[in-house]
Amino acid sequence: MHFTGIDVSKNKFDVCWLRDATTNKRKTKVFKNKQAGHEALAEWLLNNIKAAPENIVIILEPTGVYHESLMYLLHDKGFKVYLVNTGNAKKYAEAINLTHKTDKSDACMLASYGYAQQSNLQLWLPEAVEVRELKALLRRLDALESDYQRELNRLDSSEFSLSSERVLASLKEMIRALKSEIEKLKKDIDNHINGHPKLKNNRKLLESIPGIGSVLSRELTYLFAAKTFKNAKQVGAYSGLIPKFHESGKLKGRTTLSKTGPSRLRAKLYMAAVVAGRYNKSVMQQKETLLKRGKTMMQVIGANMRKLMQICFGVVKNQTEYQPQVT
Known part of the structure; x- marks a missing residue:
């Protein structure tokens, strides 16, 4: 070779x-x-x-x-x-x-x-055509949502600083156009997923998990179609959810997330973990246990994010809808 x-x-x-x-x-x-x-x-x-x-x-x-x-x-x-x-x-x-x-x-x-x-070394293989198309659509959606948020921020600061009416009108028009295109793109992504049985079924399985809504299910449908994970630990590592321990001299040790991998995925997963902490029985139980042990709320949410990804990996791997496992 x-x-x-x-x-x-x-x-x-x-x-x-x-x-x-x-x-x-x-x-x-x-x-x-x-x-x-x-x-x-x-x-x-x-x-x-x-x-x-x-x-x-x-x-x-x-x-x-x-x-x-x-x-x-x-x-x-x-x-x-x-x-x-x-x-x-x-x-x-x-x-x-x-x-x-x-x-x-x-x-x-x-x-x-x-x-x-x-x-x-692990040989790289390209994604299937439908997965590659989904990737491109999601990238475009992410870019438009970032532009939309920036324009909202500009509008807020312009209104606060009493900017000219022309500037305000321009910002509002751009926000309307971005919002309209975002909604169209979301429909196109949903139609693309629904047009391919495997993608459609995986998304259905993911949305059977309390806390996983349409936003995160789009991302995870692509993730599990594009990446091959042997176990749930690999999913956590890829997502940057593995805890790291820091301790030096008199500094008391503390645990943080590794935060490697796609930050966009973690941002969406954060909100899903907050919701799951209220409605998902498995995640709720873990949350209560960790709080009793004295963990901070941010540590609990980090653990819930990792738990939620493990559950997502499980339903896709086993091709079965979510069943809460509560002791």
Whole structure:
């Protein structure tokens, strides 16, 4: 197998082919992060490595959306693509004492990391077409909702500062337009989910859980369709809900959430956990137990968020509606 690391940015990506792991011989090149650059990379790899695509391993880190189209093209052409955890790659870079951090050195580090961890890597596979479409729709909805909230904030500050009538009218018109488009997009997302039996069934199962409404069920329907989790602990880790303990010297230890993974999901999950703490029997029982132990309300809500995600994982994995388990 031949290992290649790619460090992706918005306008370009740096490539490093690890020619010989024992002598650390490398070959590097830079390409534009466009369709033509993606095609040129595939050709460059085949011409230089002189191996079949299935024998060429590509290692990347997630970089927002800038790596996605490149990954899809490389996968379609038969290359083995691996999307590695950024935290693990960073620890490896520290372990090998990578002192000069550049795009080129990051690409070479990824190639070396892939070679060293090849037995632990998990092959990346693209989502199904309907899942990819759902992802794009949810991203657009999230962007519009952020714009809507910003305009509401601007309107509030403008009214407070007695801004001009023209500015107020402009803000109100923009808010109406955003609100209308948000509602249309929500209907399109719901119709998309309902048009695919597996997505529709998973959403139905998720909404059988008290505390999970239409907003969070959209996000979780995509999450469980796009990601493969072996157990509930992995779901908690991905969502940034694993507790971390902090203690130093005389500072009394305290527990906080790791907060890795998508913050957008945690924000929606927070509100769901608050509601579940009032209406979901399993979550209510945990809440009462933790409060009796002296936990703060924020610690309780964090635990309830994790509990709720575990329940969601369970109903989707077992394909059964929610049944409260109260002792």
